[in-house]
Amino acid sequence: MSYYSIEAEQAVLGAILISPDLIYETTAVEDDFYYEPNQIIYKSMIQLKEEEKKVDVVSLSSNLGEELHVIGGIKYLVELSQSVPSISDFGSYERIVKEKFVIRHGMESIKKIYSNGNDNPKEFISELVGVTEELSDRFRTDDGFTHIGEGLIEHSEILQDKKYGSKPLGVSTVGTDLDLITGKWQNQTLNILAARPSVGKTAAMLNNAVKNGKEGMTVAIFSLEQPKQQLLDRMISAECNIDGSRIKSGQLHDEEWVKYTIGLSILSELNIYIDDRPGLSIQEIRASVRKLKKNNPELIVYIDYLQLINGGKSYTNRNRNDEVGYVSNSLKQMSRENDCPVIALAQLSRGVEQRQDKRPMMSDLRESGNIEQDADTISFLYRDDYYNAGTDKKNIIEIIVAKNREGQTGTAEMVNLRNYSKFLDYDYRPTR
Structure with a gap:
């Protein structure tokens, strides 16, 4: 040859x-x-x-x-x-x-x-x-053009589905108010959920994953930080309303064993896949998602968390920001090529701690690289009781949508029951 x-x-x-x-x-x-x-x-x-x-x-x-x-x-x-x-x-x-x-x-x-x-x-x-x-x-040699006539036919079909069909208008986020702000998570989008450690990123992701699974989605979770047993502890705690410390110790009361058994039967029916291999490269993640997508058209992908993804051997001795930027861009491409939403958790820098108002901003994204550019939505988690013991917002978490390429920005508030790793809609009514 x-x-x-x-x-x-x-x-x-x-x-x-x-x-x-x-x-x-x-x-x-x-x-x-x-x-x-x-x-x-x-x-x-x-x-x-x-x-x-x-x-x-x-x-x-x-x-x-x-x-x-x-x-x-x-x-x-x-x-x-x-x-x-x-x-x-x-x-x-x-x-x-x-x-x-x-x-x-x-x-x-x-x-x-x-x-x-x-x-x-x-x-x-x-x-x-x-x-x-x-x-x-x-090796791409085609120009990728679609005649406007074909595009408009597809647009009409999508609009008809939105008005008369049963097809959802996107994939649900963790809360009703957040759905209204973001317009839900759409296919071919990269969505960043960022916070400082221990604020609730992973719990929010798992609540969302279970919700998506109950809605009939196939859910892929790549957990680069925690082993799957820790994720399962949290998912069971939230689903069964059992204090997480009791699940970790195994010391359940009789009535909790009943809840546990019912919860397991519900969760086991969901189409959720967990990959907890540490040190995964972006190439391995893309290959796994491509394989899963073949037999599961309605797919959503969660990654915990972005800065732990390995960019591959070519980035061994290169600038860390460049590597994170490459990973971010690859995740965006992965959402496009698999026609699915990708939700990546991200760590924030310590710069948050240096300000009087500790609500996160775009500049707080750690090793940001191209994250801000590649992401379709960027949301930050903020708990006032994390920084202020005397706050009147106990167990209230703010989800701040700081970037939304196709919609509005704003803040949604939710109840965060940390002992149960559970997020609930918060129906807030200001007093007069």
Whole structure:
């Protein structure tokens, strides 16, 4: 098998020389080309395009400068323009070049992974998945356009479903007031739920997950911080109304055993999956979600928490903010490619503690990277009784929607029964 096609590369370059406007249609990049002179020529073509200059033999010769002799002089450029069977087949030539790059780069990457001598199967597979995703992104050759007519037909069907159908208008959040503010969690969105440690992020996530499960959703939970038994303790406590400390100790009263048995039968019927492997990479998470989505179309994904996700081996010695930014962007892409909401918990920095008003702000997102840019909604949890023992808002938690790409922002208040890891709607009526 050949890992390159000089003929296809020459046909791509020659077609551009014959019809310079093709430079605006190509999706190729410099290293798609194997033959060094072809790489140099294509790079020069891109430079001319960016400078808004015409791509022809004369301008290329001038732009190449001292590199002109490296590529074989003007003679080679003329030969390129004479070697194209038909410019109408430009897309086919470009596809061959990209196919050869995928095979070539894939083999090189696999050899490199193998030569590193990594005998950890988990890390080895993670690296392979990362290479696969990179190559898949590079191999896209279609333009992705949809005619407005098709889009409007789909829009009409969605609107009809909203008015007359039984299809929900989104996936429920943990509370009624929060639903009203956010418009619920929509497919293809990344939603961030952030707070300082011990404020209630995980409990909110689990309450939400159970609620979604009862509504018929398939729920995927990636718990990078806590083992699944601790999550199950909290879910059972909230569902059965049993104090969490009694579940941990196993010292249940007779009536609590009855509640426990009923709660277990309810929870066991829900389509909830928990992955509590520590140190998961974003590539492993994306692969698991893709697999689960195949047989579960109505899917929602929860991750506890974002800053614990491993960006992969390429980020081992790089800036932490860059890695978190890469993970954040990957989670957004995961929501798009699987047509599902992704809810990621996030830690806030200690900067919150330094202010008089300790309600979180966007700038408090720890190692924020691109989180603020990638997220469709960002919500913060705040408990006044966490900071102020004398507050009159005991067991009241504020969920502050600070960003909402498709709707309003605002604050929803809920009752947080911490002993039961339970969130309840709070029907607040101010006194007059």
